[in-house]
Structure formats: C-alpha cells, structure tokens
Amino acid sequence: MVDPAASSHHSTAFLTDMYELTMLDAAFKDGTAERRCTFEVFARRLADGRRYGVLAGTQRVLDAICHFRFTEEQLDSADFLSERAKDYLRNYRFSGQIDGYREGEIYFPYSPLMTVRGTFAECVILETVILSILNSDSAVASAASRMVTAAEGRPIMEMGSRRANERAAVSAARAAYIAGFSSTSNMEASLRYGIPSSGTAAHAWMLLHVDDEGKPDEVAAFRSQVASLGADTTLLVDTFDITQGVKNALAVAGPKLGAVRIDSGDLGIVSRQVRKQLDDAGAIDTRIIVSSDLDEFVIAGLRGDPVDSFGVGTSVVTGSGSPTAGMVYKLVEVEGHPVAKRSSGKVTFGGTKSALRAYRASGVAVAELIHPAGVEIPRKKSLTYREMVIPLVRDGNIVEDLNDLEQTRDYLDAARRTLPWEGLALSRDEPAIPSRFVGFPEPSE
Amino acid sequence: MVDPAASSHHSTAFLTDMYELTMLDAAFKDGTAERRCTFEVFARRLADGRRYGVLAGTQRVLDAICHFRFTEEQLDSADFLSERAKDYLRNYRFSGQIDGYREGEIYFPYSPLMTVRGTFAECVILETVILSILNSDSAVASAASRMVTAAEGRPIMEMGSRRANERAAVSAARAAYIAGFSSTSNMEASLRYGIPSSGTAAHAWMLLHVDDEGKPDEVAAFRSQVASLGADTTLLVDTFDITQGVKNALAVAGPKLGAVRIDSGDLGIVSRQVRKQLDDAGAIDTRIIVSSDLDEFVIAGLRGDPVDSFGVGTSVVTGSGSPTAGMVYKLVEVEGHPVAKRSSGKVTFGGTKSALRAYRASGVAVAELIHPAGVEIPRKKSLTYREMVIPLVRDGNIVEDLNDLEQTRDYLDAARRTLPWEGLALSRDEPAIPSRFVGFPEPSE
Incomplete structure (x- = not known):
C-alpha cells in the first residue's frame, strides 16, 4: 500500500x-x-x-x-x-x-x-x-448507466463539469465513464484517469467572430475552427439560424465535415431536418451531435431520430434527480x-454479511441472496450462483x-x-x- | 494577488x-x-x-x-x-x-x-x-437559506458530508454557513474556514456497547459518553426505545443533560412526548435536537413543536431538489x-451590464433593474437604489x-x-x- x-x-x-x-x-x-x-x-x-x-x-x-x-x-x-x-x-x-x-x-x-x-x-x-x-x-454512475442503455449504443459525451462542484466534476466524469459514457469534456479527469477527452465549440466562439461593425460572422467562426481543427471537427450550428448554420458549415468545411452540434430547439424535429439537409448536400457521413439539458428520458425519446451522439451535462453529474x-x-x-x-x-x-447472485441457465439474474458471512446457504440445481x-x-x-x-x-x-x-x-x-x-x-x- | x-x-x-x-x-x-x-x-x-x-x-x-x-x-x-x-x-x-x-x-x-x-x-x-x-x-446556499428562515431562529447543524462528494462536502458546509447554518460536522470545513464544528454520537456508538452476551447496553454507552464529554453532551435516544432512552439518559446524566437527539419517527409527536418527559423529570433546560431527512418543509412543519435545533444532511448538500x-x-x-x-x-x-436594486422607503425591495454598464437610468424619487x-x-x-x-x-x-x-x-x-x-x-x- x-x-x-x-x-x-x-x-x-x-x-x-x-x-x-x-x-x-x-x-x-x-x-x-x-x-x-x-x-x-x-x-x-x-x-x-x-x-x-x-x-x-x-x-x-x-x-x-x-x-x-x-x-x-x-x-x-x-x-x-x-x-x-x-x-x-x-x-x-x-x-x-x-x-x-x-x-x-x-x-x-x-x-x-x-x-x-x-x-x-x-x-x-x-x-x-x-x-x-x-x-x-x-x-x-447509476444515472449514467440508464442514459447509456437509452442511447442504444450511440456515444455520450460527459460535459457536466460546470454544473458540479469543481472537484466533484472530476469524479463525476470518472463515474460516468465507468457507466459507459464515451468521453469527458473535463481536462483533469482525462489527465488523472485517462478518460478520452472531447469537446466541440461554445456559442462564445461564434459570437467572438464579429465584423468591424459588430455584426456576427458565422462563416468566419466556422472557417477559423476548420483551419485550426480540420474538417473533421464539430461545428455548432444553432447560434443564429440552424438551416443557415448548416449551409454555412457545409460551405466552409465541405461534405467531409465531421459533425454538427445542435444545442437548442426540439431536437427530434431539428435533427431530422438537419439530417435531410446534410444528406441532400452529400454530407452523408457528417454526424449530428445534440446537447441541451438531455437526460435518460430525452435520450430515449430520440431513439427514432437521426442523432449520432449526445452531449450530457447537468443531468448526469447531478444523478438525474x-x-x-x-x-x-x-x-x-x-x-x-x-x-x-x-x-x-x-x-x-x-x-x-455476504451475498450470492442467482442466475437462470440463460444467464439472467433472478435474485440477490444476502446471507451471514461464512454460512453456506442452500442452492438450487436449476440456478447458478455467483459470489458477489x-x-x-x-x-x-x-x-x-x-x-x-x-x-x-x-x-x-x-x-x-x-x-x-x-x-x-x-x-x-x-x-x-x-x-x-x-x-x-x-x-x- | x-x-x-x-x-x-x-x-x-x-x-x-x-x-x-x-x-x-x-x-x-x-x-x-x-x-x-x-x-x-x-x-x-x-x-x-x-x-x-x-x-x-x-x-x-x-x-x-x-x-x-x-x-x-x-x-x-x-x-x-x-x-x-x-x-x-x-x-x-x-x-x-x-x-x-x-x-x-x-x-x-x-x-x-x-x-x-x-x-x-x-x-x-x-x-x-x-x-x-x-x-x-x-x-x-439557496436551499440552506430557506431552511434557516423556516427554522425561525433555531440553530441548524450541517451534517451532510456523507451525502456529497468528499471535497464538495467542504464547500457545501461553507455555503450552508453563509446561509445561516450554525455549525458543521465537517472537520475540514471547520479547519479551513473557521466554521464552528459540532457533532453528537452515532447509532454505532450505542451498538458498540454490548455486554458479554452481545446484548445492547444503552446505559453503558450513555455513561461513557457523559464521562468523556460531560453532562452537557447530546445523547442519541432513539436506538432502541425512545421513552426508555430518555429515561436512561436522564438517569446517567441527570437533569443537567445538554440535549437529546432524535433521528427517527414522527418528529413532531415524538418531540412533544420527549419534551414532556424531560420537563416532568425536571430537565427543563435539556434541549431536543432532531435529524432524519429534514428539509425546509419538514423544518417548517415543526414550527409548533418543542424542537430546539436541527441537524440537516442530505437536503442541504444536494440543494434540496x-x-x-x-x-x-x-x-x-x-x-x-x-x-x-x-x-x-x-x-x-x-x-x-450592471444592476440597481430599488427599495421602498420602508427598505423593502421592489425590483432588480438590469441596465447597460455605465448608463445612468431614470430613478424615481419615491424609491432608493443600491448599486449591486x-x-x-x-x-x-x-x-x-x-x-x-x-x-x-x-x-x-x-x-x-x-x-x-x-x-x-x-x-x-x-x-x-x-x-x-x-x-x-x-x-x-
């Protein structure tokens, strides 16, 4: 030790x-x-x-x-x-x-x-x-695990650090990763625990790019991001108008654009519209990432929608209620x-105490048997048991x-x-x- | 800096x-x-x-x-x-x-x-x-503040460390203290921020005191605690039977007993019964401390009951919802x-931006006025204003x-x-x- x-x-x-x-x-x-x-x-x-x-x-x-x-x-x-x-x-x-x-x-x-x-x-x-x-x-971890199953194999990025105590955020990223999240936005968690880090861009990035008169210039923001991170980056398309945002993103990055992120609106409807817009432009491999107050229920509600991955913040670090x-x-x-x-x-x-978990032959668990430590308890031949x-x-x-x-x-x-x-x-x-x-x-x- | x-x-x-x-x-x-x-x-x-x-x-x-x-x-x-x-x-x-x-x-x-x-x-x-x-x-702090007003001047001890990330617990104790809690159970918060520390005893203390046959000996536990901490301590009376617990506590500590803590049951009813029992025994200065999943609503519900102070854990460190x-x-x-x-x-x-808070002459706030920084906004003569x-x-x-x-x-x-x-x-x-x-x-x- x-x-x-x-x-x-x-x-x-x-x-x-x-x-x-x-x-x-x-x-x-x-x-x-x-x-x-x-x-x-x-x-x-x-x-x-x-x-x-x-x-x-x-x-x-x-x-x-x-x-x-x-x-x-x-x-x-x-x-x-x-x-x-x-x-x-x-x-x-x-x-x-x-x-x-x-x-x-x-x-x-x-x-x-x-x-x-x-x-x-x-x-x-x-x-x-x-x-x-x-x-x-x-x-x-208990909340995150439900989100992972709700996402049905689609990756979830943990991005809730800002909604948790600054040190708790690091542990939360670790727990979410154990539960099956794919990555974290938290740099300390990535460094300390080797969790893959990921991130996109903030609305601040879009708003930073104003012209001399103070007018927003979405194209300039996208162009700069692609110049720095390559076309495989994720562009945030909902700062002004989503349809125009997607159009601008494709004009800048071309059909090899990695992904677009949508952080507002009715995510089901919007993701379907954006998917169509991307496909029509030939960007069939460009992924759609959604965020914006997701929890396990919202994720489940997006099962039928063309969402490729999720960014989850508040709900995961606060245990979703x-x-x-x-x-x-x-x-x-x-x-x-x-x-x-x-x-x-x-x-x-x-x-x-100690415990056995009993399983059917199919491997499905049927009971948690809690017993005094060191005491053998009767076992059924039809079940298998695991020492917990x-x-x-x-x-x-x-x-x-x-x-x-x-x-x-x-x-x-x-x-x-x-x-x-x-x-x-x-x-x-x-x-x-x-x-x-x-x-x-x-x-x- | x-x-x-x-x-x-x-x-x-x-x-x-x-x-x-x-x-x-x-x-x-x-x-x-x-x-x-x-x-x-x-x-x-x-x-x-x-x-x-x-x-x-x-x-x-x-x-x-x-x-x-x-x-x-x-x-x-x-x-x-x-x-x-x-x-x-x-x-x-x-x-x-x-x-x-x-x-x-x-x-x-x-x-x-x-x-x-x-x-x-x-x-x-x-x-x-x-x-x-x-x-x-x-x-x-926002949750704690509501608890403090609900308690109407009766002190509240923060004891939620075990329900929060280990480092977040320290900050939570600080925030609760700012909001008006009287003390914290958390040693690190006390050391780092100078918050008064407080504590009673756990059920583990009561259960530790078994006789040679393994039977619980509540009197022995009380006696030892009073010997160590004096009669002004707080005895936990609900491990076995509350009425007998109070009786035992008074038998050991006498009517100068500092306080009893009740951590289970219907706290309103039980506190009234215990108050009567204490008063009847002449322990009129012995205080009653209650804990057990309190939040602002439970505290408010105990307004009419003879509770002298509260111990609050989970609800305060988790922001009460x-x-x-x-x-x-x-x-x-x-x-x-x-x-x-x-x-x-x-x-x-x-x-x-900047902000003014407007008050009536009585000192009661009436509005939060958010304005561009550096811009003077019209003020009414009937109100006073404070720069926030x-x-x-x-x-x-x-x-x-x-x-x-x-x-x-x-x-x-x-x-x-x-x-x-x-x-x-x-x-x-x-x-x-x-x-x-x-x-x-x-x-x-």
Missing part, C-alpha cells in the same frame, strides 16, 4: 464528521476502542423507483484510505481530543480487512457493498469519507455479536489492483446484460430482482 | 472543459485571441419556483483564479494544442477585470452576478471553474459591440478581501430582511421581485 507523505492537501483524514473523533476519544476512555467490529455499507432502497444501482467509487475509497493520515495542523485544531486520541490518530494506519462488491457492479437494496472490519477506532473514523465517495460516485445514492455505514457486529438498531419498517439484520463479495483490503493492504477503468466499464456492461429485460426500463418500479435475506435467525420479536 | 507555486494538486487550471482550450488555440491562429471581451455569469431562472437565490462561491472563484496556473504535466497531456497556445498557457495569469455581486447577496433571474473582462483568451478558459464553483455553492444553480457564462461584448445568441423564449441583451455590482478584481488583483464568512453571513441576513414578506414563502411562485431590463435598445427584430 502506498504510504504517501502526509500533507494537508493530500490528506483525506479530515473529510470526516466530528462525531467520529469524539466517539473514538470516548471509546479509548471506556476501553471499547479495540473491540473487533464490522461496519457495512448498503442502501436500503434504490433511488426514485429505479430498477438497479451501479456501484462506483470503490477504488477511490481505497485510495482515500491510503491517504487517511492526520497532519499536525489537523490534530492541533482538534482541541476537543485527548492526547491519547491524538497519539492514536497521529500514527493512524488502517490495518483491517475490507470486502465488497467490485466497482462497476450492479446492486440492489441491502446488497452488502462494502464491509470494513477492524477495531472500532480504526473503522469508525472512515465512515464519512467512505460514504461521501460511494454515495456521490454511485449516484452519477437523485444526486446521492443513500448508502449508509452501519455497525453490524461487535466482538462476534450481531448488532442492529431497532427500527420500524426497516429490515435490520446484524452480523457480517470479494476481498479488497487485507491487513491494510489493497489486495488487487482493480483500478483499470476500461475493465470496470466492460464489467458493468456485462453485468447489465444479465438483468431481466424489464430491469432496463426507465419507468419507476420495483428493483429488477428481489433482495432476499437467507440463513438469518428469525427476529425474536 | 497570491502567486502560488504551480503544482498539480493546487492547480485549478485543468478544472476546465477541453473546448475552452481548443477555442483558445484557434483564436490564436485567427487573430481573435486578443479581442477585448466581456463574459457575464447569470441565471435565467431560479430553481424550482423559488423566490430568490443566494450567491455563494464568489470568494472561492477568486481563489481558484489565483491558482489557475498550468503545470508542465498538464500542458504535456494537452497534445492537441499548438506550441503557441502552450506557451501562452504556461505563462497564464489573469490580468483582467472582474465585477460582480457580493458573495452572500440575494439574486434574481438575469442579475449580472459576475462580469469578467479581458482578452478572449484569458476569459474563455475560466468558464468551467467559475461556473462549477458558483453553481454548486449557490445551489447549497436543485443541486445546481443553472448559472451560465456568456460572451456579451466583443471589442465594445454587444453580442448575443439568437434564442426563442430567452431574453438576450448583449453588452456589459462591485469591483472584485482589477488588473488581475483582488480588490478587497471579502473573505470573512461572518460578515458574509450577516450581509445575507440583512439582505433577506429586505425581501417582501411573501419572498420568504416556501411555496413555488414567481421571484420575490421582478427583474427588469432598463436602458437597452429595443430588439431590432
């Missing part, structure tokens, strides 16, 4: 809620800090009637745990802590075990997405950073004893590098194909497969 | 969409890169039928512009750029002018929130980072010529340090008091005051 020099700019240790530190301090005082605990990350429900969730952020969590080192500045500022607690934090290294679903995995309610085992002290203070990452990344995945980090086991809060209306089985939980960290060390985004993308793509067909529907309904608790004792009351 | 050493961890230069760089490159090639331009940040509408927006993030934008320095690693990776563009970026320092609304100001549709003037090249590449910050911070503020960064002037995209249904006046736009950056240097969060909080608090009373309503409606364009030429077609 990388052991980076602790610096307040790299440190993730203060991406933490105060109560984790006060609980840790109190636990040292009463002798419970070293109790062996299991914390579990799961979501009680899927967002907004969706059929499945996509887990993203797992590898970022592991990286954040590597950088979970307290700086002296941080410790100095935490004046409510005892010296003993500060000493512990000064030398903090997570040394426990983490198991979980692979990043890019599809999940359902109560899937044990990440299980963190160790002392109470070492596990409790990871709560916030783990949840921050998984909740935000999974919200984006569900900007957080609602995952929680719950203490489920203390010194081998299952524990759970008493809650009306919430399923609460304590104990460390894999080791991620052992004794503080990352077990296996699963940080290859291309592999994670492919993994999700394959997982999506195992959903029952109605699981890809966009309408609100129950999860695509049921989550079942198997092998737990009956509740005593 | 601070000139920090460029490092890829501090640099904000790649929090940028690729097309800004390709446009810049093309502009150098066609000679338009040095054209004098004005870009304007504004929002065409308020989110979700709200009555006003709260601008937040201005000071973070200025800081990001200070750190807008390209590293060699970044430039190397941008292999699509010409050497000339790379040279320009290598030496990039924003040297232009920025004007805008003060951070913490209330805004309305088309308020010219930030105006960036300089060459096309130096202004165009700031688009993404400016919008990322203002859109996300203002979304949080509107996670981004929808601001745009538009080129409005080139070499002194007003420019605008032709749009149906969108008001599009080009040119650099102040200088923020001159020749690349920050004009005045407005980074004091306490002042910004107070500023917003005062601004809120100038809204017509219906402007504080939570229901969906038109903006509290109308935005009017004054002094512009009539559209020619």
Whole structure:
C-alpha cells in the first residue's frame, strides 16, 4: 500500500464528521476502542423507483484510505481530543480487512457493498469519507448507466463539469465513464484517469467572430475552427439560424465535415431536418451531435431520430434527480455479536454479511441472496450462483489492483446484460430482482 | 494577488472543459485571441419556483483564479494544442477585470452576478471553474437559506458530508454557513474556514456497547459518553426505545443533560412526548435536537413543536431538489459591440451590464433593474437604489478581501430582511421581485 507523505492537501483524514473523533476519544476512555467490529455499507432502497444501482467509487475509497493520515495542523485544531486520541490518530494506519462488491457492479437494496472490519477506532473514523465517495460516485454512475442503455449504443459525451462542484466534476466524469459514457469534456479527469477527452465549440466562439461593425460572422467562426481543427471537427450550428448554420458549415468545411452540434430547439424535429439537409448536400457521413439539458428520458425519446451522439451535462453529474445514492455505514457486529438498531419498517439484520447472485441457465439474474458471512446457504440445481463479495483490503493492504477503468466499464456492461429485460426500463418500479435475506435467525420479536 | 507555486494538486487550471482550450488555440491562429471581451455569469431562472437565490462561491472563484496556473504535466497531456497556445498557457495569469455581486447577496433571474473582462483568451478558459464553483455553492446556499428562515431562529447543524462528494462536502458546509447554518460536522470545513464544528454520537456508538452476551447496553454507552464529554453532551435516544432512552439518559446524566437527539419517527409527536418527559423529570433546560431527512418543509412543519435545533444532511448538500444553480457564462461584448445568441423564449441583451436594486422607503425591495454598464437610468424619487455590482478584481488583483464568512453571513441576513414578506414563502411562485431590463435598445427584430 502506498504510504504517501502526509500533507494537508493530500490528506483525506479530515473529510470526516466530528462525531467520529469524539466517539473514538470516548471509546479509548471506556476501553471499547479495540473491540473487533464490522461496519457495512448498503442502501436500503434504490433511488426514485429505479430498477438497479451501479456501484462506483470503490477504488477511490481505497485510495482515500491510503491517504487517511492526520497532519499536525489537523490534530492541533482538534482541541476537543485527548492526547491519547491524538497519539492514536497521529500514527493512524488502517490495518483491517475490507470486502465488497467490485466497482462497476450492479446492486440492489441491502446488497452488502462494502464491509470494513477492524477495531472500532480504526473503522469508525472512515465512515464519512467512505460514504461521501460511494454515495456521490454511485449516484452519477447509476444515472449514467440508464442514459447509456437509452442511447442504444450511440456515444455520450460527459460535459457536466460546470454544473458540479469543481472537484466533484472530476469524479463525476470518472463515474460516468465507468457507466459507459464515451468521453469527458473535463481536462483533469482525462489527465488523472485517462478518460478520452472531447469537446466541440461554445456559442462564445461564434459570437467572438464579429465584423468591424459588430455584426456576427458565422462563416468566419466556422472557417477559423476548420483551419485550426480540420474538417473533421464539430461545428455548432444553432447560434443564429440552424438551416443557415448548416449551409454555412457545409460551405466552409465541405461534405467531409465531421459533425454538427445542435444545442437548442426540439431536437427530434431539428435533427431530422438537419439530417435531410446534410444528406441532400452529400454530407452523408457528417454526424449530428445534440446537447441541451438531455437526460435518460430525452435520450430515449430520440431513439427514432437521426442523432449520432449526445452531449450530457447537468443531468448526469447531478444523478438525474437523485444526486446521492443513500448508502449508509452501519455497525453490524461487535466482538462476534450481531448488532442492529431497532427500527420500524426497516429490515435490520446484524452480523457480517455476504451475498450470492442467482442466475437462470440463460444467464439472467433472478435474485440477490444476502446471507451471514461464512454460512453456506442452500442452492438450487436449476440456478447458478455467483459470489458477489470479494476481498479488497487485507491487513491494510489493497489486495488487487482493480483500478483499470476500461475493465470496470466492460464489467458493468456485462453485468447489465444479465438483468431481466424489464430491469432496463426507465419507468419507476420495483428493483429488477428481489433482495432476499437467507440463513438469518428469525427476529425474536 | 497570491502567486502560488504551480503544482498539480493546487492547480485549478485543468478544472476546465477541453473546448475552452481548443477555442483558445484557434483564436490564436485567427487573430481573435486578443479581442477585448466581456463574459457575464447569470441565471435565467431560479430553481424550482423559488423566490430568490443566494450567491455563494464568489470568494472561492477568486481563489481558484489565483491558482489557475498550468503545470508542465498538464500542458504535456494537452497534445492537441499548438506550441503557441502552450506557451501562452504556461505563462497564464489573469490580468483582467472582474465585477460582480457580493458573495452572500440575494439574486434574481438575469442579475449580472459576475462580469469578467479581458482578452478572449484569458476569459474563455475560466468558464468551467467559475461556473462549477458558483453553481454548486449557490445551489447549497439557496436551499440552506430557506431552511434557516423556516427554522425561525433555531440553530441548524450541517451534517451532510456523507451525502456529497468528499471535497464538495467542504464547500457545501461553507455555503450552508453563509446561509445561516450554525455549525458543521465537517472537520475540514471547520479547519479551513473557521466554521464552528459540532457533532453528537452515532447509532454505532450505542451498538458498540454490548455486554458479554452481545446484548445492547444503552446505559453503558450513555455513561461513557457523559464521562468523556460531560453532562452537557447530546445523547442519541432513539436506538432502541425512545421513552426508555430518555429515561436512561436522564438517569446517567441527570437533569443537567445538554440535549437529546432524535433521528427517527414522527418528529413532531415524538418531540412533544420527549419534551414532556424531560420537563416532568425536571430537565427543563435539556434541549431536543432532531435529524432524519429534514428539509425546509419538514423544518417548517415543526414550527409548533418543542424542537430546539436541527441537524440537516442530505437536503442541504444536494440543494434540496436543485443541486445546481443553472448559472451560465456568456460572451456579451466583443471589442465594445454587444453580442448575443439568437434564442426563442430567452431574453438576450448583449453588452456589459450592471444592476440597481430599488427599495421602498420602508427598505423593502421592489425590483432588480438590469441596465447597460455605465448608463445612468431614470430613478424615481419615491424609491432608493443600491448599486449591486462591485469591483472584485482589477488588473488581475483582488480588490478587497471579502473573505470573512461572518460578515458574509450577516450581509445575507440583512439582505433577506429586505425581501417582501411573501419572498420568504416556501411555496413555488414567481421571484420575490421582478427583474427588469432598463436602458437597452429595443430588439431590432
């Protein structure tokens, strides 16, 4: 495991809620800090009637745990802590075990997405950073995945950076790429994660090209862009009049023009008109890219229209109405004893858990079976089963590098194909497969 | 202006969409890169039928512009750029002018929130980072402000870090504090911005305290917390049975117990029951803190209930249904010529703008008057007027340090008091005051 020099700019240790530190301090005082605990990350429900969730952020969590080192500045500022607690934090290294679903995995309610085992002290203070990452990344990936299936193979460019916190935008681009987006506009995401970058031009580019009297000169803007980027570029044709814009674009770039982008109007109608105009001019290979507040529903509505690719911004980085995945980090086991809060209306089985996903012979998933870890549960001969939980960290060390985004993308793509067909529907309904608790004792009351 | 050493961890230069760089490159090639331009940040509408927006993030934008320095690693990776563009970026320092609304100001549709003037090249590449910050911070502040008025003076603790990207959580805490939240659970926000930190205890703390047989021991958990933090602490009483929890809390801490927290159930009913139980036991000063998926509407619904303070998480960090503020960064002037995209249904006046807010003698705001910069508009004797736009950056240097969060909080608090009373309503409606364009030429077609 990388052991980076602790610096307040790299440190993730203060991406933490105060109560984790006060609980840790109190636990040292009463002798419970070293109790062996299991914390579990799961979501009680899927967002907004969706059929499945996509887990993203797992590898970022592991990286954040590597950088979970307290700086002296941080410790100095935490004046409510005892010296003993500060000493512990000064030398903090997570040394426990983490198991979980692979990043890019599809999940359902109560899937044990990440299980963190160790002392109470070492596990409790990871709560916030783990949840921050998984909740935000999974919200984006879950929304993006629906857009990808709605697009039916047509590429989607992620261009939502301006609608998200500046650093969250980078993670959002990563999550969208995992979900199957083809590229990102975000330079940092491209540099840090190797995601293909892409971009077209803004209306500002068109408006910059005014003549001496201040009149817009669309032809000059197109000509300059083609001179700089070649005829294979994408020209933005809706700044003034779309039909004239397409005409100007073709006059400048010729029929080998790469693409035109339409960022306003009724995209279905306009794309059909523009397609006809392009074809009539012999530009049969010139693609049509649309943007303008697209989400999975608008994309689905354009299925029959001659749109070649999509640019999606706001809706993907904000999780298309569900900007957080609602995952929680719950203490489920203390010194081998299952524990759970008493809650009306919430399923609460304590104990460390694992899960199997059951499939028909056809490869279609039929159920998520959540069971106590280490307990064999009955299997039907007619079904096949897959262990969902894999080791991620052992004794503080990352077990296996699963940080290859291309592999994670492919993994999700394959997982999506195992959903029952109605699981890809966009309408609100129950999860695509049921989550079942198997092998737990009956509740005593 | 601070000139920090460029490092890829501090640099904000790649929090940028690729097309800004390709446009810049093309502009150098066609000679338009040095054209004098004005870009304007504004929002065409308020989110979700709200009555006003709260601008937040201005000071973070200025800081990001200070750190807008390209590293060699970044430039190397941008292999699509010409050497000339790379040279320009290598030496990039924003040297232009920025004007805008003060951070913490209330805004309305088309308020010219930030105006960036300089060459096309130096202004165009700031688009993404400016919008990322203002859109996300203002979304949080706008939602938080409604919660603050709904709470009618009762303090609200921000505790939503786990529901937001790990770095966005820090900015969200800052924005919520500007809007009037009393504290944050986020340690980094407390350290970086001096926001008061606060916290209670988690259900994990209660469940950690099992006896040798694995049975929960609520009394032991309370006792330990009081031993560590004193009787003035906040005990979480809803892990098992709330009535018994309150009884146990009082047995351990006595009537000087600081507070109890309730994180589940029907908070109105439960808070009344708990208040009676506390009062009957003589704990008349023990406060009741509620949490559990609160938003402005739930808070308003608890107006008549004996709740002393609120803990708000998900809804505030996600903008309570509107996670981004929808601001745009538009080129409005080139070499002194007003420019605008032709749009149906969108008001599009080009040119650099300024704004006055008009008030009745009573101090109540009546209109937002948006006018061409430098043009005097007619004023009524019965109204008073305030210039909304102040200088923020001159020749690349920050004009005045407005980074004091306490002042910004107070500023917003005062601004809120100038809204017509219906402007504080939570229901969906038109903006509290109308935005009017004054002094512009009539559209020619």
